[in-house]
Amino acid sequence: xSNVYDIAYDLEKALRNSxxxxxxxxxxxxxxxxxxxxxxxxxxxxxQMSLQQKQMTGQEITEEEVQKAQGVFQDVQxxxxxxxxxxxxxxxxxxxxxMNKIITKPLEELYGPMVSN
Amino acid sequence: xSNVYDIAYDLEKALRNSxxxxxxxxxxxxxxxxxxxxxxxxxxxxxQMSLQQKQMTGQEITEEEVQKAQGVFQDVQxxxxxxxxxxxxxxxxxxxxxMNKIITKPLEELYGPMVSN
Ligand SMILES: [Ca+2]
Ligand SMILES: [Ca+2]
Numbered sequence: 154x155s156n157v158y159d160i161a162y163d164l165e166k167a168l169r170n171s172x173x174x175x176x177x178x179x180x181x182x183x184x185x186x187x188x189x190x191x192x193x194x195x196x197x198x199x200x201q202m203s204l205q206q207k208q209m210t211g212q213e214i215t216e217e218e219v220q221k222a223q224g225v226f227q228d229v230q231x232x233x234x235x236x237x238x239x240x241x242x243x244x245x246x247x248x249x250x251x252m253n254k255i256i257t258k259p260l261e262e263l264y265g266p267m268v269s270n
Numbered sequence: 271x272s273n274v275y276d277i278a279y280d281l282e283k284a285l286r287n288s289x290x291x292x293x294x295x296x297x298x299x300x301x302x303x304x305x306x307x308x309x310x311x312x313x314x315x316x317x318q319m320s321l322q323q324k325q326m327t328g329q330e331i332t333e334e335e336v337q338k339a340q341g342v343f344q345d346v347q348x349x350x351x352x353x354x355x356x357x358x359x360x361x362x363x364x365x366x367x368x369m370n371k372i373i374t375k376p377l378e379e380l381y382g383p384m385v386s387n
Contacts, residue, residue: 157284157365161372164277169376171274181380211328248274249374255278256369259286260362263298 164252177245180238190234197229281369294362297355307351314346 168174185191200222207214229235285291302308317339324331346352 157281157288157369158372160277160281160284161369164274164281165372165375167274167277168373174376178380209326245377249377252274252278252373253370255275255282256285257366258282259291260366263295 168248168252171248173241173244173248177238177241180234180241183234184238187234190232193225193228193232194235194238197225197235200225285365285369288365290358290361290365294355294358297351297358300351301355304351307349310342310345310349311352311355314342314352317342 183190184194204214204218204222206212229239300307301311321331321335321339323329346356
């Protein structure tokens with residue numbers, strides 16, 4: 154049997170060479186090549202993170218914050234370069250989630266579907 | 271280049287056949303074969319989860335709960351079968367964490383060390 158680490162490194166290489174990752178890298182570079190687009194994307198990410206943080210710690214999100222988030226989200230959706238990046242991120246995130254589901258299958262079978270690693 | 275899913279399934283198989291997973295499975299079956307040990311382990315897991323839940327949602331943990339947890343934890347530590355299972359779980363959890371680190375390396379290189387999937 155091959156060593157699990159050898160296979161994990163093969164998987165890393167295959168993911169890195171996949172068109173999904175290459176598309177993501179290209180979209181990411183495109184967003185960062187334009188200062189305005191880069192700033193908008195960073196503003197969106199910061200806002201998203203601060204709202205998630207508040208939700209997780211049970212802090213109230215103000216009406217003002219909701220409106221600001223909606224505005225930034227609209228700008229982001231209208232930006233083709235960022236939209237392309239977000240779609241590529243979603244695909245990559247889905248693939249990584251599926252990889253994790255596959256490799257934790259033995260554990261899930263042992264413990265039932267409620268296990269968290 | 272091999273398909274990432276094919277490699278992920280190879281990795282799953284290798285993990286399933288690894289001595290680390292086989293040891294974990296054996297330890298898990300041993301704990302569950304004895305009703306008393308099984309109940310103690312379940313009590314410990316339930317308690318652990320409820321305390322984590324409280325911490326995550328910012329609820330206060332009472333002195334009584336801390337003492338109860340210490341008592342159960344002591345019992346668990348003195349139980350050789352459970353201790354063996356917990357050591358095997360820790361090893362397996364470390365391996366899964368390392369697998370995840372390896373396969374998310376391309377993403378980490380792209381986004382920097384702060385990325386979460
Ligand atoms: Ca706007
Ligand atoms: Ca006791």
